[in-house]
Amino acid sequence: MYTIIDKIQLTEGIFKMIIKAPHIAKSWKPGQFVVLMVNEIGERIPLTIVDGNTYEETITLIFQVVGKTTALLASKNVGEQIYSIMGPLGKPSEIKRYGKVALIGGGVGAAEILPQARALKQVGNYVISIVGARSSSKLILVEELKSFCDEVHVCTDDGSYGFKGFVSDALSNLIEEGYRIDYVYAVGPVPMMKAVSKVTFKHKIKTVVSANPIMIDGTGMCGVCRVIVGGEIKFACIDGPDFDAHLLDFDTLESRLKTYIKHERKAFEDFMRCQCHG
Amino acid sequence: MGNEEKSLREMPQLLPIEERISTFKEVNLGFTEEQVKKEASRCLQCPKAYCMAGCPANVKIPKFINAIRQGNYKRAIEIICETNSLPAVTGRVCQVEMQCEKACILGRKGIPVSIGLLERFVADIALKRGWKRFACDAFNGKRVAVVGSGPAGLTVAGDLIKLGYEVTVFEALHKPGGVLVYGIPEFRLPKNVVEKEIKTLEDSGVKICTNFCVGKSITLKEIFEEGYDAVFLGIGAGAPVVLDVPGVNLGGIYTANEFLVRTVLMKAYLFPKYDTPIDFGKKVIVIGGGNTAVDSARVAVRMGVEEVKIAYRRSVEDMPARREEILRANEEGVKILQLVNPVRFIGDENNHVIKVELVKNQLTYIDETGRSVPVPIEGSNFYVEGDMVILAIGQKANRVFTQTVPQLKLDKEGYIIVDYEAKTSLERVWAGGDIIRGSATVIQAIGDGKRAAASINKTLMSNNI
Ligand SMILES: Cc1cc2nc3c(=O)[nH]c(=O)nc-3n(C[C@H](O)[C@H](O)[C@H](O)COP(=O)(O)OP(=O)(O)OC[C@H]3O[C@@H](n4cnc5c(N)ncnc54)[C@H](O)[C@@H]3O)c2cc1C
Ligand SMILES: Cc1cc2nc3c(=O)[nH]c(=O)nc-3n(C[C@H](O)[C@H](O)[C@H](O)COP(=O)(O)OP(=O)(O)OC[C@H]3O[C@@H](n4cnc5c(N)ncnc54)[C@H](O)[C@@H]3O)c2cc1C
Ligand code: FES
Numbered sequence: 151m152y153t154i155i156d157k158i159q160l161t162e163g164i165f166k167m168i169i170k171a172p173h174i175a176k177s178w179k180p181g182q183f184v185v186l187m188v189n190e191i192g193e194r195i196p197l198t199i200v201d202g203n204t205y206e207e208t209i210t211l212i213f214q215v216v217g218k219t220t221a222l223l224a225s226k227n228v229g230e231q232i233y234s235i236m237g238p239l240g241k242p243s244e245i246k247r248y249g250k251v252a253l254i255g256g257g258v259g260a261a262e263i264l265p266q267a268r269a270l271k272q273v274g275n276y277v278i279s280i281v282g283a284r285s286s287s288k289l290i291l292v293e294e295l296k297s298f299c300d301e302v303h304v305c306t307d308d309g310s311y312g313f314k315g316f317v318s319d320a321l322s323n324l325i326e327e328g329y330r331i332d333y334v335y336a337v338g339p340v341p342m343m344k345a346v347s348k349v350t351f352k353h354k355i356k357t358v359v360s361a362n363p364i365m366i367d368g369t370g371m372c373g374v375c376r377v378i379v380g381g382e383i384k385f386a387c388i389d390g391p392d393f394d395a396h397l398l399d400f401d402t403l404e405s406r407l408k409t410y411i412k413h414e415r416k417a418f419e420d421f422m423r424c425q426c427h428g
Numbered sequence: 429m430g431n432e433e434k435s436l437r438e439m440p441q442l443l444p445i446e447e448r449i450s451t452f453k454e455v456n457l458g459f460t461e462e463q464v465k466k467e468a469s470r471c472l473q474c475p476k477a478y479c480m481a482g483c484p485a486n487v488k489i490p491k492f493i494n495a496i497r498q499g500n501y502k503r504a505i506e507i508i509c510e511t512n513s514l515p516a517v518t519g520r521v522c523q524v525e526m527q528c529e530k531a532c533i534l535g536r537k538g539i540p541v542s543i544g545l546l547e548r549f550v551a552d553i554a555l556k557r558g559w560k561r562f563a564c565d566a567f568n569g570k571r572v573a574v575v576g577s578g579p580a581g582l583t584v585a586g587d588l589i590k591l592g593y594e595v596t597v598f599e600a601l602h603k604p605g606g607v608l609v610y611g612i613p614e615f616r617l618p619k620n621v622v623e624k625e626i627k628t629l630e631d632s633g634v635k636i637c638t639n640f641c642v643g644k645s646i647t648l649k650e651i652f653e654e655g656y657d658a659v660f661l662g663i664g665a666g667a668p669v670v671l672d673v674p675g676v677n678l679g680g681i682y683t684a685n686e687f688l689v690r691t692v693l694m695k696a697y698l699f700p701k702y703d704t705p706i707d708f709g710k711k712v713i714v715i716g717g718g719n720t721a722v723d724s725a726r727v728a729v730r731m732g733v734e735e736v737k738i739a740y741r742r743s744v745e746d747m748p749a750r751r752e753e754i755l756r757a758n759e760e761g762v763k764i765l766q767l768v769n770p771v772r773f774i775g776d777e778n779n780h781v782i783k784v785e786l787v788k789n790q791l792t793y794i795d796e797t798g799r800s801v802p803v804p805i806e807g808s809n810f811y812v813e814g815d816m817v818i819l820a821i822g823q824k825a826n827r828v829f830t831q832t833v834p835q836l837k838l839d840k841e842g843y844i845i846v847d848y849e850a851k852t853s854l855e856r857v858w859a860g861g862d863i864i865r866g867s868a869t870v871i872q873a874i875g876d877g878k879r880a881a882a883s884i885n886k887t888l889m890s891n892n893i
Contacts, residue, residue: 174645177645177646177647191701191702191703192702194694194704218703234602234639235639236602236639236641236645237645238644366689366694366704367601369600369601369641369826370667370827371610371667371668371685371689371828372689373670378677383670383677388831406679408679409707410705413699413700413706414705417700417703417705
């Protein structure tokens, strides 16, 4: 059913996979995701739909290996099958003409802003993207982003390429330099989204982040993906994953993400050990 | 159950307690054939069968028991299947003490016939021997889409395939069965029983498309565009209610849905063989009093935690869970704190729950549901230690589908409004099960499915649409 059509390693630990999934390819919209199980005894994990091709009936996923399931997925090769992929899930992002927009992607988040960039450009926005990585070798998709964006700003933590520092600092600098930005969309690790939100809150810029809590079913049934938005409990899988950054409680999101850290580490270590010993 | 009961009716074989608490094996092993004969002979064969009226699916109880008496199990299962498409399931999970067995005449003076266990016996034989329960008519040219593969959806699928319809079931999850596979645990309803029931349907020609979330993967409009003549919505209630008290988002606090999905569906108890983890504490507190609460408590017991407590706001007698399961839970060491409400969850420095503040309740006036209303007693607050809390305080309507069809009429709580034939406000769309009545029961979902299937058949055959 869900056959891997292509697999490309973008950088160390980040892979792009093109997978056959006809009904998702047909109906997905930017901001939506799939829930995937690599095999029957696997975990269900959410991944953003980066692209879709109706003609080839495929979708593109870009993921970073952070634990057992992503490592297992990365170990699959072209021609192999994925057990279950369900989607597109979540509410599509609000794509409209905002004016000047800044898309911020930290790490693998650069992949998740790609569909946003394409769609926001199409409706006539001036699109700036700011992507960051630890060092130049870890940067991904800069060329692809350049093809859709009016400006691409690159940051590295070690200064090996572009601006030395975090994406939130780069954004802050642009604003202080006098850039008028009407809308910000940020995806990445929670601390990064939180930092971006802090910057834009100060400057009263409408900001949306893609919340990334742990998920299981992705259909609003289990409640594990609950986040607090403006003091209210919301389920990221059906009410989001996009939320107003200035209303989202990042601290609760971060502490809930750590619930399974011990188990995750064990599963990952066991898996890597098995891989090494054949 | 008391000794008096034992002397009056046959008692099922149970797995020894020591074995129960360390495995997920089925607890109630059912009747032997000899017991079945004895129990069936107790039935009075009342001409006016109150038991039937007590069954939401109107199973022809005296008639199937009579077939058992004659040793004709094949006939017995055929009679049951006229009105109940999942007898091996209902024979295990029906709330019999509230339904058929409550209405049984014998029960008025003494102990009712064990109708549920008789049903289970013949259903299990039928599954084991692979008896075909019905023949299918030739394809009648009509196609029906069923959304959701819980008991309501499966019933509609079974009834319509019989009548010659082409039936496709769309299920969002990777496994069909609804609550039967993601909620009710293995020790009460073995998953191979559910799988066999579903296999029977598939063998009759029902097509099941898993990983299809209707409204997302395919819209209602697209289903009709693909040429389906009618749609049945059996999407369940399936959204957890999250208690609105301080500390509810601390680590270690689960909704029962998450807890059961992790353990029952994703088999977290087999971690790390299965990949889905769950973080078990030492002291577990389950909030609630229904089947979901009791099931969660009994799953926790089997994970080897030190203690498991259920905290329920009314009295034990008012608990909506099946009587039998409350008894089994007690035997397995689950403690029940009655007449209490949680007020606050308290966490440690890592934001992980360590205790729960509860307040005592007193029962006051009787409300419209016939139960007394609990009211907190001021100043009666106390603390119970617990490093894992499971919230089993009810379900609400899941919006994943309904939010995509604004024209569909819902009540104020988000449940789909239907008429007496299970028709919704949309043309050629029917609905049944938990999504029309809130958390209810398997047999009610089956009853709804029966009603809807009959109405779909009537409509499609008469209008010739
Ligand atoms: C809506 C949504 C879209 C996502 N899109 C993408 C994507 O396009 N590409 C991508 O690489 N990742 C994406 N993620 C994150 C991805 O789901 C997790 O990285 C994945 O579940 C990890 O699984 P694992 O078994 O490999 O690691 P685990 O062993 O489960 O986790 C390893 C580490 O990752 C952290 N982690 C676990 N779940 C998440 C999560 N949901 N988000 C962030 N960190 C997590 C854990 O805290 C832990 O430190 C998305 C998450 C959500 C909710
Ligand atoms: C833990 C627990 C224990 C229980 N114990 C008992 C018991 O002992 N006895 C009893 O009689 N009842 C019991 N119940 C209640 C009983 O299980 C339900 O009343 C019954 O399952 C409802 O059936 P349903 O067909 O309406 O929906 P469900 O069984 O909820 O099935 C609905 C299905 O629809 C799917 N779905 C939802 N939205 C979509 C969509 N958009 N597209 C595709 N698929 C979708 C869901 O994934 C699910 O599989 C229990 C419930 C729980 C949670
Ligand atoms: S992932 Fe289960 S409710 Fe959102």
